[in-house]
Amino acid sequence: MSWPIRGFLAAAALVVLTSCGVSEDEVVQIREGQTLGSPDRTLFQCSTLGCQFADEACLEVFFEYGRSPALCLTLDVCQRLQCAKEGNECAIFDGFPGQVKCIKPR
Incomplete structure (x- = not known):
């Protein structure tokens, strides 16, 4: 494998590895007695078209163990x-x- 290709692959791997982590300052937790989704709606993952309801958005939540998949949340x-x-x-x-x-x- 040539040096330019190795350099590109190393840079791409570094970008992927550093973009997935969650810092201690960013971590959110679900409050006691609460749920992530709305009580009257089922929690759905986002599609390429977005979310089913107008008051929802595709959001990733930064938990201590990492980012959630993109979910439809109010x-x-x-x-x-x-x-x-x-x-x-x-x-x-x-x-x-x-x-x-x-x-x-x-």
Whole structure:
């Protein structure tokens, strides 16, 4: 295998390995007595077309063991979650899929 190809493969592997992790500051936990999904709806994974209901978005949740698959969640999901690190706040970041993780408050 030539050196340029090895370099490309090494760089690609580094990008994949560093993009999957969740830092301690970003970890969210489900509040006691709560569920991740809405109580009146079944929790679905996102499709390429998005979510079934208009008030849902495709979101990855940053748990301590890693990111969840993209799930259809209502935008009030942060009310059912808490941050593992005290003092941080739950936030939703735009994108497809979006990200639900904790951040340091300003």
